[in-house]
Amino acid sequence: MIIDEIKRTAVAAARQAGALIKEKSGKSTTQTLKSNAFDLVTEVDKECEQLIRAYVQKSFPDHSILGEEAVEPGSYASEQAVKQMQYAEYLWVIDPIDGTTNFIHGFPASVVSIGIAHQGVLIAGVIYDPYRDELFTAGREQGACLNGQRIQVSGEAALQQSILATGLPTATQARSTNMVGLASLAHHIRAVRSVGSAALHMAYVAAGRLSGFWEIDLNAWDLSAGSLLVQEAGGRVTDTKGEDYHLGVRHIVATNGRIHSELLHVLNEWNATGYEETEQ
Numbered sequence: 001m002i003i004d005e006i007k008r009t010a011v012a013a014a015r016q017a018g019a020l021i022k023e024k025s026g027k028s029t030t031q032t033l034k035s036n037a038f039d040l041v042t043e044v045d046k047e048c049e050q051l052i053r054a055y056v057q058k059s060f061p062d063h064s065i066l067g068e069e070a071v072e073p074g075s076y077a078s079e080q081a082v083k084q085m086q087y088a089e090y091l092w093v094i095d096p097i098d099g100t101t102n103f104i105h106g107f108p109a110s111v112v113s114i115g116i117a118h119q120g121v122l123i124a125g126v127i128y129d130p131y132r133d134e135l136f137t138a139g140r141e142q143g144a145c146l147n148g149q150r151i152q153v154s155g156e157a158a159l160q161q162s163i164l165a166t167g168l169p170t171a172t173q174a175r176s177t178n179m180v181g182l183a184s185l186a187h188h189i190r191a192v193r194s195v196g197s198a199a200l201h202m203a204y205v206a207a208g209r210l211s212g213f214w215e216i217d218l219n220a221w222d223l224s225a226g227s228l229l230v231q232e233a234g235g236r237v238t239d240t241k242g243e244d245y246h247l248g249v250r251h252i253v254a255t256n257g258r259i260h261s262e263l264l265h266v267l268n269e270w271n272a273t274g275y276e277e278t279e280q
Helices: 002-024 045-059 076-085 100-105 173-184 198-206 220-234 260-269
Strands: 031-033 040-042 066-067 088-100 113-120 120-128 133-138 143-146 163-165 192-193 213-214 237-238 254-257
Touching: 002 045, 002 088, 002 113, 002 120, 002 133, 002 163, 040 045, 040 100, 045 066, 045 088, 045 113, 066 076, 066 220, 066 260, 088 100, 088 163, 088 198, 088 220, 113 198, 113 220, 120 198, 133 198, 133 220, 143 220, 173 260, 198 213, 198 220, 213 260, 220 237, 220 254, 237 260, 254 260
Parallel strands: 066 088, 163 192, 163 213
Antiparallel strands: 031 040, 088 113, 113 120, 120 133, 133 143, 213 254, 237 254
């Protein structure tokens, strides 16, 4: 079955890239700025992406690849790259190190994220955390697993019972909007966490460790694998307006499903969806 073959290749590639991340985490490495002072890339990001590309090209030479490090910096360039490629026959969407800032500082919360879509529909996803040796996998209509064991989303039924996660976007306006969202939700939720990796946050939603996750102005490589994991674990993934997730979505909400509408309501009530900037 093609999905199983794809997952095997993605897992092998993610494990190899993860080994490199763990080996070099926190060590001196060449780093450069991308779109701004908050958006970083290292030589290891590039090495990991090259490694993953080699795996894909060897096993599936006709498949298309959208890797973070091959795209010009900035939101606009990312949007255009996705528009050009999202409906390819088979598309591998790769984030070689999701959590590059963590990686640079030796904070052990960086993962490899690989999502694979067929004509725009995600069919497989792999997120690998090399520090904890935790491998999250999902296949369309196959469920989601952690190290081979089935996982499911949590059972919290209200925001008041929930632990949510978010992050600090790299773009200045997006940061401000996300902070409005955080302030608006602070009095409605049990707790909030931020580990600096959108992919890891979504994997934790899928595993029931978090009730939900939201963030403004992310990219397809941050979200593709995690979105399938959450859905296959029984959760719900939309944009911040409630529209179903697709590869072009940048403002994300991923939850156990039970708190989804309530979370969307708060973000929209406080104009913290990220769409307000485009509507002005």
